[in-house]
Amino acid sequence: MNWSNILLIFRREGMDQLRDRRTLFMVVFFPILLYPLIGAGVLQFAAAIQERPRLVVIVGAEHLPKAPPLLDAEGKGLNPDLFDSAAEAARLEVALQPDDGPWGEPARREQAVRNGDASAVLVVPADLPEQFRAKGDVAIPIHYKSVDETSQVTYLRLREALDRWKRGIVEERRKQDNLPAGYAQPIEVKALDAATAQEVGGNVWGRIFPFLLVLMSLTGAFYPAVDLCAGEKERGTMETLLISPAGRAEIVMGKFLAVLVASVTTAVLNLISMGVTGLQLAQRASGFGGADPARQAAAALAPPTLQSALWMIVLLIPLAAFFSAICLALAAMARSMKEGQYYMTPLYLICLPLIFLTMAPGIELNPFYSIVPVTGVALLLRALIVGDYATAFRYFPLVLIPTLVYAWLALRWAVEQFQDEEALFRESERFSLGSWVRSLIRDRGPRPTSTQAVLAFAVIITASWLFAQATLATGSVGGLGSVAAGQSLILLVPLGMAFLLTTDPLGTLRLRRADARYFALAAAMAVTLNPVVAELSRLVQWVFPVSGATQEVLKSLMFGDLGLLPTILVLAVLPAICEETAFRGFILTGLQSGRRTRSAIVLSALLFGFLHVFLSLFQQLFNATLLGVFLGLLAIRSRSLWPGVLFHALNNGFAVGMAAWVAWLSRIGAANLVYLDPKEGVYQKPWVAAGAVASAMLFAYLWKHDRPGPDSGET
Amino acid sequence: MIQVEHLGKSFHDYQRGWVEAVRDVSFECRPGEIFGLLGPNGAGKTTTLRILSTILRPTAGRAVVAGYDVVEHPEEVRRRIGFMSAGTGIYDRMTAWELVEYFGRLYGLPKARLRERMETVFGWLKMDDFRDVLGSKMSTGMKQKVSIARTIVHDPPVLIFDEPTSGLDILVQRVVLDKILELRDLGKTIVFSTHSMSEVQRLCSRVAIIYRGALQAQGPIDELLASHGQPDVEELFFALVERADALARADSDADVDASPARAGGPTP
Incomplete structure (x- = not known):
């Protein structure tokens, strides 16, 4: 890669964007204008709440005692001594109503509050003076409407004033009885809010602004990407750049x-x-x-600290890189600016729920969320804004590294798009479903395309999900039968697609005989990899613990004792055949077209990992992906599905037959030689190390020394 | 300098399946020569020239440009050619000077040499009065001159012009054709595609007539006219087109089962 070309292209594209008014507006002016507008809006809104009159209707004020006074001297408002300031007292308007009038009816009072005629209605009971003299308990009902902000605030103020008034009454009684101060109020509850000012402020920012920041970096990437790809095609300058000596990868990088x-x-x-x-x-x-509510609102908007801001920038760069690469790849497909804009909607639809999680209450950063694209970054941004540095720094690498990986993958995709003649020189043709389907069957080749491989994966996921929902609905969860049915769905999709869409379905699914040594290699790999897989899954469960509730569900799905043979058939052999046909048969073959062997193996392994996330637990992603890499290489080198089936069946078989195996080991007194914890299947460390070295060597052997000759058709 | 041997290119399209845009095209072009590629729209001219400029990969045959194979060493080929077509526009938000300088630097010209080349090219094309005008403010003629300047700034030995005069008024057309002739006199290897008979007669020493993705005839114009017994290029062109159409009809009548559109996909 020639960096001087990349820098040249970068400088030109950057200058081009600076000279474009639309981009400049979206990138520079919009953010500068947005926040002052939001700020002013918040203040105005707060002021509006404050301006609304709050009318308190007091029914039966004639029963109030002279001392301590609840009302002011003129009887037109509440006693200012009961409030922090006279101004606050003045904000509550008071209207007096006799309790023998229409306001004596509870229905009338409720009506008034509901219609908003009064913010709150306070009822002084007729027996107040007697109770007061008898030092009895008095209940003072207040009508209000909690869903009405004004009514709610009025009610809280009123209660505060009544509390102080009550204290006055107690003080009065104490004086009458000559008791010491504090006699009637032995305990006073003091509210101590543990939130610091930064946290109170951060909470508001923390909910809204990760959302805005992520959205803005997406928007900031999208418009320039569309302009620099689709826009260039539309203006006829893309080809000018493509015929320059700069390579495609350099153009994409710039x-x-x-x-x-x-x-x-x-x-x-x-x-x-x-x-x-x-x-x-x-x-x-x-x-x-x-x-003052305006003051509260303003305090809640206190900005994040400089330290937070710096960390946020560090975090935003890989996120922006991820968005930039995705937008670039999408924009490379578009023929025009208009078509580019169409792609924005699905992109936003996928991103929005991922960002919305930060607004949901109770969603906290955990290892799982930290590796979800976009969500991890958004939640970490929230932790930084709120000032929760302990959480933020613990998860920083866990969010940063996956985000960098996603960005790199997206960039690879963008480069691939730029190397794709069809994406770059696509001409519009009228689309008709019929002729498309006809062309799929008429023009099928011996092998499926990458798109068909990904489509097969999508169909498998969708079908499996629907099947799971159906079994849940009919209550037939669990049982070997439903597992077998689910697996046959996974088998049907690649079989159907291979026969419909390719001229050589057997070759596509690698249904050929394999050399005996590949079976030996497969068995050796399965055995040596087993301790590694066990250790990896222990590590994964340590980092991403399976929640108690999930464990309960899993236990409920456990099968009763059905005998070892049927269990092994359904849980080891059947999945081996079905999943291998799908993932190493159709999908890997499709992904191999026009791609390096390495990329095809990794992509198919990732899809295999995701299948396990969808079908069972997120925690299985790592193991399944690792196994997928081995299985992929085995399938490509042996040019057959069967060694992989053996590997897969052995691997699953170890898990199913584990109890029997451990029991046998115990009988001969060797359980502790192999396992650190025989119950959980945790291997002794030397076994893990030996397994890792041996499996890596087998992998390297297959990779390096067993490349097929040029005539075998594998590339 | 340019050798094209049995070049082919198939595209896939939903309506027609695999379509051979270019089929078994072979020709050669030497320094100091303008080789004309004459054909109607959709005949396969642009696809052929895009393969020569390495932005499309051939699905059959091979092409060697300036000593390098277009598939094996595309970067080396691009470094040694100047390519201009209707699809190679100029940037709206860049001035003439900036644009030519940008491409000159992408071609790796050292600063002093680039400066010197640019002064020469701007003078030669009489572009000095709109050096600092943005692309969006230029007339069509100005844009075409900038394109030519961009094509030749690195002084490439091979030049490929794909319908460089389409959509231009006659004044600009004349300027472009004159400049191409001057470039020939400088010893450049030039491939020139067009659908205009008069341009071919004026510029080209040798010509190939391309129709339905295949070359129908090629050679020096006089020889072609003589061997086909036609008075001028136009008559020759229509005679060849009619012959090709007749052959295609005969083909499809001969075997109805083998869909003529399905010419066979690329070899896997």
């Missing part, structure tokens, strides 16, 4: 860097604008007094 800078700039400008707005609001807030 464009990618330009899009990345735009995306990061958008995000950072958002961050700065957000911070400056927050600072201003905080300053304005110090001008307000007391429990």
Whole structure:
């Protein structure tokens, strides 16, 4: 890769974007304008709540005692001594109603609150004076409407005032009885809010702004990407660049860097604008007094600290890289700016739920969320904004590394798009479903395409999911029968697609005989890999513990004692045949077309891993992917499905027959030689190490020394 | 300098299946020569020239440009050719000077040499009065001159012009054709595609007539006219087109079962 070409292209594309008014607006001006507008809006909104009059209707005020006074001297408002400030008391308007009038009816009072005629209605009972004299308990009902913000606030104020008034009454009685101060109030509850000012502020930011930041870095990547790919095609300058000596990968890198800078700039400008707005609001807030709602709102918008901001930028760069690469790949497919815009909707639809998780209550950063694309970053941003550094730094690498990996994969995809003649020089043709299906069957080749391979995976996932829902609905969960049925679905999809879409279904599914040594290699691999797989799954469960509830569900799915043979047939042999036909047969063969062996194996292994996430537990992703890599190489080198089936069946068989195996080992007194914890199947460390070395050597042997000759058709 | 042997290119399309856009095309072009590729729209001219410029990969045959195979050493080929077509536009948000400089640097010209080349090219094409005009503000003629400047800034030995005059008014057309002739006199190897008979007669020493993705005839114009017994290029062209159409009809009548559209996909 020639970096001077990449820099040249990057500089040109960057300058091009700076000269484009639309991009400049989206990237620079929009964020600068957005936050002051939000800030002003919040203040206005708070002020509006404050401006609304709050009418308190007091029914039966004539029964109130003279001392301590609840009302002010004129009887037109509440006693200001019961509030923090006279201004606050003045905000509650008071209207007095006799209790023998229409307001004496509870229905009338409720009506008034419901219609908003009064924010709250306080009823002074007629027996108050007697109770007061008898030092008895008095209940004072207050009508209010909790869903009405104004009514709710009025009610809280009123209760606060009544509390103080009650204390006055107690004080009065104490004086009458000559008791010491504190006699009637031995305990006073003091509310101590543990949240620091930063946390209170951060909470509001923490919910809204990861959302905005992520969305903005996506938007900041999308417009330039569409302009630099689809826009260039539309303006007829893409070909000009393609015929220059710059390679496709260099062109993608140059464009990618330009899009990345735009995306990061958008995000950072958002961050700065957000911070400056927050600072201003905080300053304005110090001008307000007391429990002013505007002050509270402003305090809640205090900006994140500089430290948080710096870490956020570090985090936003890989996220922006991920978005930039995805947008670039999508935009490379589009023929025009308009078509590019169409791709934006699905992209946003996929990203929005991932970001929305940060707004949901009770969602905290955990190892699982940390590796989910976009969500991990959004949740970590929230932790940083809130100032929860302990969580943030614990998860920082766990979020950063997967995000970098996703970005790299997306970039590879973008480069692939640029090497695809069809993507770059696609001409519009009228689409008709009929002729498309006809062409699929008429023009099928001996092997499926990559797209068909991915489609097969999607169909398998969808069918399996629907099947699982159906068994849940009919209550026939569990049992070997439903496992067998589920597995046959996985088998049917590749079989059907191979026979319909290819001219050589047997070759596609690798249904050929294999050399005996491949079976030996497969068995050796399965045996040596077993301790490694066991250790890996223990590690995974340690990092990503399976929740108690999930374990319960899994236990309920356990099968009764059906005998070893049927269990091994259904849980080891059948999945081996079905999953191998799908993943090493149709899908791997399809992915091999026009791709390096290495990439095809890794991609098929990842899809195999995802199948296990969908069908059972997220924790199986790692193991299944690792096994998928071995199985993929085995299938390609042996040119047959069967050694992989043996490997797969052995691997599953170990798990199924584990109890019997451990029991036998115990009988000959060797259980502790092999296992650290025979019950859980944890191997002694030397076995794990030996297994890792041996399986790696077998893998290397297959990879290096067993390349097929050029005439075998494998590339 | 350019050797094309049995070149073929198939595309897939939903309506027609595998379509052979170019089939068994062979020709040669030497320095100091303009080789004309004459054919109607959709005949396969652009596909052939895109393969020569390495942005499409052939599905059959081979092509060697300036000593390098287009499939094996595409970067080396691109470094040594100048390519201009209707599809190679210029950037709206760049001035003439910036654009030519940008491509000059992509071709790896050292600064001093680039500066010198640019002064020469801008002077030669009389572009000095719109050096600092943005692409979006240029007239069609100006844009075409910038394109030519971009094509020759690195002084490549091989030049490929794919319908460089389409959509131009006659004044600009004349300028472009004159410049191509001047480039020939400088010893460049030039391939020139067009659907205009008069341009072929004016520029080309040898010509190939391409129709339905295949070459129908090629050679020096005089020899072609003589051997086909036609008075001028236009008559020759229509005679060849009619012959090709008749052959295609005969083909499809001969074997109805073998769909003529399905010419066979690329070899796996």
